[in-house]
Amino acid sequence: MATGRDPMTPTGTALTAHVEVDRPGFTVSARLHVDAGQCLAILGRNGAGKSTVLGALAGLVPLARGRIRLGERLLDDRGAAPPVRVAPEHRRITMLEQKPRLFPHLSIADNLAYGPRSQGLSKAAARAIADEWLERIDLPGMGRRRPRSLSGGQQQRVAIARALAARPEVLLLDEPFAALDAAGAPLIRRMLADELARTGTTSVLVTHDLSDAWQWAGRCLVLDRGVAVEEGTPAQLAAAPRHPFTAALAGYSVVHGRWEDGGLVVGDDVLPGVADGPIADGRPAVGVVVPHAVTLSTASGALRTR
Known part of the structure; x- marks a missing residue:
């Protein structure tokens, strides 16, 4: 059955942002650029502002100052008159968090078809995409089940597939492995890395683990109390860290x-x-x-x- 689009087609777009968000006690201020299809890892201690940056990119956290551009589209610009602000649902930016957050009232197949359907695809076309993703995440024939019937690792696989089935231009990853057990985490890591490479999706990964940055990211940004204190490739940060947090991560x-x-x-x-x-x-x-x-x-x- 023809679906009207090829889920194998790379969907990534370059992302450029100057994010400034005022928080109690300090301001989160970060500049970043991610080439199309590449991954940027954001590292830092708890409370450093990593998730705030992701929230701003997704449109869930308002900017105090700054600008966000996705390819040729301007998503946020606080300096424009009037200010520009594209709603989260129209950004083509998807957030994947620690918990799967699947829709409990929908079947697994309907969860996977939700993104394509919201973008205007027919029910049949969206279901075909869902069935293909069920095969890719090794859950064939389980589309009629509800999320509660799956294990935590299986639910996270579905969450990853749901995020990518919507063909976002950017995937934001907010420590998506933190809630997984030691046995399931390596499988989910490998699956996500494979799918990001296969689809060519631009991504921004928040993590406390330098090994995750090694696996995915071309560059890393280290935040400390909202300020970017170090930037470079994973190899550069591991070989010559300049900040205590980065040094501790590198051993x-x-x-x-x-x-x-x-x-x-x-x-x-x-x-x-x-x-x-x-x-x-x-x-x-x-x-x-x-x-x-x-x-x-x-x-x-x-x-x-x-």
């Missing part, structure tokens, strides 16, 4: 002290090192210790860095 040791005369003073010890930029003596500083650059002197028991 480096992080020590806090004060900078004094070319070294980091930690308690009664002085760790020699190289400053990443000018630091005035007496200022608080953070040292990133590379594991292979640490030796233990057996004569004195003192720890030193090379």
Whole structure:
């Protein structure tokens, strides 16, 4: 049966955004660009503003200032007169969260057909797309079931398929694996990575796990209290992290002290090192210790860095 469109056709579009959202105590301010079909990973501690950025891109969180452009379409512009703001349902941007959030009153097939139907496809065409996705996520013949009859991992597979069946131009991923058990998470990760590559969908991934960034993202953006403190490829962040959070993600040791005369003073010890930029003596500083650059002197028991 002809569906009127090919779900194999890449759907991604370039995304460019300057997001500023005022939050209690600080302002989330981030600039980002994601090429069509590519993935950007946003990393940071809890409360850093990662989900706020995704909410702004989806149109769920109003901008205080800034602009969001998807391909040639302007979705948000607070500086325009009058301001531009495209409603979330018209952005062709889909959010996938930690919980599947399937429609409990609809069958699995109807959940999968919801996006295509809302875009004007006939019932038959949308059902054909749903059936194809049921095959792709290894749940053939289960379209008549309700979400409550599926396991958590199966529900998340359906949620991923529902998001991609709508053929969004951008897929926003807000830690979609956090609620999965250790056995099911690798399968869901692999499935999502395969489907993003197959469909060519542009994506923005919020994660606490640098391994997720390695698997999907071409570039990473690190936020700290709403401010972008580091940006680069996963390899660059892993090889030479400049922020304590990034260093901890990459497996480096992080020590806090004060900078004094070319070294980091930690308690009664002085760790020699190289400053990443000018630091005035007496200022608080953070040292990133590379594991292979640490030796233990057996004569004195003192720890030193090379």
